[in-house]
Amino acid sequence: MDNSPKTENSLTIYPFVVPNLLISYCCILVMPEKQRGRYAALAIAAVVIVVGIPLWWKTTETYRAWLPFSEISELDSLQLQLSVDIEVVFSRGTLTPEQQKKFPLSHVNEKEHQVDVSIPELLTSPSTEADLSLHMLSESSCGSVVVYVIPESSTLLPEDVKVYVGQRRTALLRSPPFKTSWNLKEVLSNLDVEVEQVVSTMSFGHQDIVAALSNRVRMTKVTKESMADSMRAIKSSPGYEITFSLLNPDPKSHSLHWDIEGAVQSYIQPLLNKLAPIANFSVDSQILYYAVLGVNPRFDNSVSAYTLSADSLSHVINPVEARLGSNAASSNPVLNFLLYVPDAHHSPLFIRDHSKRKVPSNAFHSPRWGGIMVYNVNEMYGPEAERPVDININMAKVMGVFLAQLRLMLGVQHTHPPTGFVLQSPGSAGLADWELDRLLWSRSVENIATASTTITSLAQLLDQIGNIVINDNIAQQVSSAVTSLQSAVAELEAGNLAFALQYSREAILASERAFFDPSLLHLLYFPDDQKFAIYIPLFLPMCVPIVLSLLKIVSEAKKRRADKQAKSD
Amino acid sequence: MDYYNLLTTCAFIHLLVSIPYAYSNYVENKAGQFFSSGHTNNWAVLVCTSRFWFNYRHVANTLSVYRSVKRLGIPDSHIVLMLADDMACNYRNPKPATVFSHKNMELNVYGDDVEVDYRGYEVTVENFLRVLTGRLPPSTPRSKRLLSDDRSNILIYLTGHGGNGFLKFQDSEEISNMELADAFEQMWQKRRYNELLFIIDTCQGASMYERFYSPNLMALASSQVGEDSLSHQPDLAIGVHLMDKYTFYLLEFLEEVHPASQANMNDLFKVCPQSQCVSTPGHRTDLFQRNPGSVLITDFFGSVLLHDMKQLVADVSSQKPKQKDWHPPDGFILGLWTLILLVFFQTYGIKHLKHIF
Numbered sequence: 001m002d003n004s005p006k007t008e009n010s011l012t013i014y015p016f017v018v019p020n021l022l023i024s025y026c027c028i029l030v031m032p033e034k035q036r037g038r039y040a041a042l043a044i045a046a047v048v049i050v051v052g053i054p055l056w057w058k059t060t061e062t063y064r065a066w067l068p069f070s071e072i073s074e075l076d077s078l079q080l081q082l083s084v085d086i087e088v089v090f091s092r093g094t095l096t097p098e099q100q101k102k103f104p105l106s107h108v109n110e111k112e113h114q115v116d117v118s119i120p121e122l123l124t125s126p127s128t129e130a131d132l133s134l135h136m137l138s139e140s141s142c143g144s145v146v147v148y149v150i151p152e153s154s155t156l157l158p159e160d161v162k163v164y165v166g167q168r169r170t171a172l173l174r175s176p177p178f179k180t181s182w183n184l185k186e187v188l189s190n191l192d193v194e195v196e197q198v199v200s201t202m203s204f205g206h207q208d209i210v211a212a213l214s215n216r217v218r219m220t221k222v223t224k225e226s227m228a229d230s231m232r233a234i235k236s237s238p239g240y241e242i243t244f245s246l247l248n249p250d251p252k253s254h255s256l257h258w259d260i261e262g263a264v265q266s267y268i269q270p271l272l273n274k275l276a277p278i279a280n281f282s283v284d285s286q287i288l289y290y291a292v293l294g295v296n297p298r299f300d301n302s303v304s305a306y307t308l309s310a311d312s313l314s315h316v317i318n319p320v321e322a323r324l325g326s327n328a329a330s331s332n333p334v335l336n337f338l339l340y341v342p343d344a345h346h347s348p349l350f351i352r353d354h355s356k357r358k359v360p361s362n363a364f365h366s367p368r369w370g371g372i373m374v375y376n377v378n379e380m381y382g383p384e385a386e387r388p389v390d391i392n393i394n395m396a397k398v399m400g401v402f403l404a405q406l407r408l409m410l411g412v413q414h415t416h417p418p419t420g421f422v423l424q425s426p427g428s429a430g431l432a433d434w435e436l437d438r439l440l441w442s443r444s445v446e447n448i449a450t451a452s453t454t455i456t457s458l459a460q461l462l463d464q465i466g467n468i469v470i471n472d473n474i475a476q477q478v479s480s481a482v483t484s485l486q487s488a489v490a491e492l493e494a495g496n497l498a499f500a501l502q503y504s505r506e507a508i509l510a511s512e513r514a515f516f517d518p519s520l521l522h523l524l525y526f527p528d529d530q531k532f533a534i535y536i537p538l539f540l541p542m543c544v545p546i547v548l549s550l551l552k553i554v555s556e557a558k559k560r561r562a563d564k565q566a567k568s569d
Numbered sequence: 570m571d572y573y574n575l576l577t578t579c580a581f582i583h584l585l586v587s588i589p590y591a592y593s594n595y596v597e598n599k600a601g602q603f604f605s606s607g608h609t610n611n612w613a614v615l616v617c618t619s620r621f622w623f624n625y626r627h628v629a630n631t632l633s634v635y636r637s638v639k640r641l642g643i644p645d646s647h648i649v650l651m652l653a654d655d656m657a658c659n660y661r662n663p664k665p666a667t668v669f670s671h672k673n674m675e676l677n678v679y680g681d682d683v684e685v686d687y688r689g690y691e692v693t694v695e696n697f698l699r700v701l702t703g704r705l706p707p708s709t710p711r712s713k714r715l716l717s718d719d720r721s722n723i724l725i726y727l728t729g730h731g732g733n734g735f736l737k738f739q740d741s742e743e744i745s746n747m748e749l750a751d752a753f754e755q756m757w758q759k760r761r762y763n764e765l766l767f768i769i770d771t772c773q774g775a776s777m778y779e780r781f782y783s784p785n786l787m788a789l790a791s792s793q794v795g796e797d798s799l800s801h802q803p804d805l806a807i808g809v810h811l812m813d814k815y816t817f818y819l820l821e822f823l824e825e826v827h828p829a830s831q832a833n834m835n836d837l838f839k840v841c842p843q844s845q846c847v848s849t850p851g852h853r854t855d856l857f858q859r860n861p862g863s864v865l866i867t868d869f870f871g872s873v874l875l876h877d878m879k880q881l882v883a884d885v886s887s888q889k890p891k892q893k894d895w896h897p898p899d900g901f902i903l904g905l906w907t908l909i910l911l912v913f914f915q916t917y918g919i920k921h922l923k924h925i926f
């Protein structure tokens with residue numbers, strides 16, 4: 001490893017010594033005595049200054065490959081422009097004929113893009129068929145949103161529902177009330193607000209972007225919900241490990257069977273397949289026997305069951321976590337999902353929330369760690385059953401809960417949809433297209449922010465510490481990270497979400513690899529006084545005679561000139 | 570003669586360099602972004618830096634902190650334990666597979682569930698800095714890495730032999746306080762911690778946290794600059810000192826803490842006053858955003874996974890660290906050499922050097 005600072009190269013003495021000796025011998029042979037000393041000293045000094053010092057400097061400097069510092073400092077002031085393709089389609093009856101006539105065929109502002117006025121066929125009730133047919137009408141690309149505006153009095157949507165968001169990238173918006181006498185501008189401005197709300201739900205809103213940039217941007221208004229949201233979703237990472245564990249504290253009473261492979265294939269894998277552009281997922285499962293929770297549940301007489309209160313939940317996981325294990329080879333973050341079947345003496349076991357009510361799913365989750373679900377089996381067998389009792393776990397119910405928790409933890413779930421909105425559940429697909437888009441937007445922004453912070457801090461670090469060696473591969477990683485970042489920003493501006501995400505992923509991979517390269521260790525800290533203490537005994541005895549002899553030559557020359565002056569006078 | 574004296578004094582004045590310590594403004598701006606953040610996971614890095622049988626007490630120190638931290642809930646996967654020597658299976662240990670912290674062998678801190686990540690000669694300054702900054706070779710297994718994120722609270726405990734501004738590793742190398750401060754700054758740049766608690770039990774331990782300049786750091790040391798940290802009790806059967814005073818009383822304090830306890834940092838600062846410890850323990854909280862009274866012990870020593878989002882109080886108290894001793898400025902040795910040279914020439918006179926030419 002070429003971490004040697006200037007002090008470790010003792011071979012640099014040789015360029016000083018050898019030529020000097022040679023020249024001295026030459027002078028001895030050639031010159032008359034009187035001038036010998038003078039010319040020898042001059043020659044030695046010349047060799048030292050011309051050859052020695054540059055050679056010493058060159059051989060003791062640390063190798064630093066060139067880095068694009070100017071481009072990196074540009075990245076520091078990052079300005080992102082995100083553009084979403086929005087198509088607003090007006091259905092028959094939303095506009096009066098006069099307004100329709102005056103409609104501009106293409107109206108572009110920074111928020112909307114109306115393509116043209118088309119009149120689609122609509123079925124009578126909003127259902128998956130309607131949604132599918134709407135999707136067929138306009139095949140929307142990744143990141144775009146299509147809003148269909150229906151008349152205010154339409155019966156397509158129930159009374160109190162303003163917006164219906166489908167599984168794909170389409171939404172039905174009930175037109176806000178407006179008078180027929182209004183001119184086009186007022187209609188459009190009224191509609192603007194509604195469409196903006198729809199788009200911020202389906203793509204991104206101000207809060208989402210601020211949360212994604214949270215490690216760069218100061219969060220000015222931190223509400224409890226926003227902070228809770230930002231802490232719940234796991235940070236962007238190139239890969240994740242998902243582990244399902246079945247905890248059986250009482251194998252003597254219960255012999256549990258769970259078809260985890262099938263359940264993962266049918267419930268979890270579709271979601272993970274859809275999320276493939278974001279990260280690599282690896283799923284594994286295990287069964288732990290005699291694993292007890294850290295807290296003794298209390299028996300509640302009113303419901304004749306054991307309960308775990310919300311306060312004790314913090315300590316439930318700790319003793320189990322020690323036994324959970326993880327894949328030793330990868331350093332990806334792990335999401336653990338535990339399924340706990342209480343032992344026969346502590347069944348049934350219910351979880352109570354802060355207001356002492358039973359949690360319906362009987363599960364809770366911990367931000368960035370995972371989730372745990374308690375599965376009661378006491379009703380499946382009577383007291384006379386032969387121990388151990390064979391129990392097949394209903395994977396559909398379990399996976400429903402785990403899937404919801406997984407969506408929350410990956411940041412997919414939209415926690416607070418605005419009033420009047422109905423979001424169609426994604427069902428077996430696991431993930432609606434627009435939810436995926438939301439995640440892609442926030443992930444791209446987060447990746448770009450993180451990568452740019454990493455690169456700028458790396459550049460700062462390398463600038464500050466002159467002793468670190470910068471190898472070629474690091475310079476290459478940094479350059480590729482910078483170019484990927486620039487491409488990602490450009491793609492975001494153009495609205496190509498898929499490409500933007502891909503470039504941002506490349507950028508973050510390259511920047512992490514560059515920052516965490518093992519060779520960038522600033523290990524040797526040399527304070528200045530130590531450097532001088534090492535060099536002075538080495539160079540001083542040699543340089544002092546040279547300097548003094550030069551001074552002597554100068555003083556002699558001065559004296560001779562003064563003599564000449566006196567003589568000529 | 571006079572000219573030389575003038576030159577000397579000029580050189581000295583010229584070399585009086587003053588290093589500015591006023592980073593509090595910078596810290597406030599940087600850490601303000603995180604003043605209301607909480608943590609979601611806990612990590613601990615526990616390092617014992619001395620080897621040889623007579624440094625038994627350092628290994629016992631580290632193992633007692635390890636034991637407390639495990640008892641309060643941090644799992645092995647989140648603890649990086651570095652022990653420079655193996656005392657439990659040392660040839661000179663009359664009770665093999667044990668490391669005691671009390672005389673009369675009351676408490677065996679080795680236990681039966683110890684996972685040492687870096688052992689023996691693997692405990693070096695380089696490996697320690699690599700663990701902190703994350704610059705490990707790709708082949709390093711997960712258990713040897715500090716995989717913290719921006720919501721991790723990290724506890725770092727160092728013990729061994731130290732001096733003014735350095736800590737000795739393995740009797741052959743040392744880590745300086747500047748390197749440690751730079752490592753923490755790199756951790757901050759990459760957001761590898763939310764808050765960090767640094768505890769050091771060595772002689773002149775307070776010098777190690779003097780140079781910190783990254784936000785959200787709290788530091789405790791067992792002795793001030795110029796003081797030695799003393800060991801506690803020898804055990805006549807084992808034949809060595811078992812623990813250091815500061816960590817002994819720290820262990821006593823931590824044994825009273827349980828996972829749901831509400832003890833806070835102000836109680837930790839009171840551990841081992843001078844009457845018990847002989848040395849004066851010190852602490853540094855000016856870089857820490859929260860009020861120490863509102864920081865629970867379990868925020869660092871335990872692992873409380875699911876927690877309420879408390880509205881944390883941003884109380885930035887800017888205390889500059891008290892400099893008890895005058896430290897010679899940098900470049901002191903340069904001045905010393907200049908002085909030596911001048912005296913040399915003055916004594917021997919330039920005229921004698923004529924004979925060389």
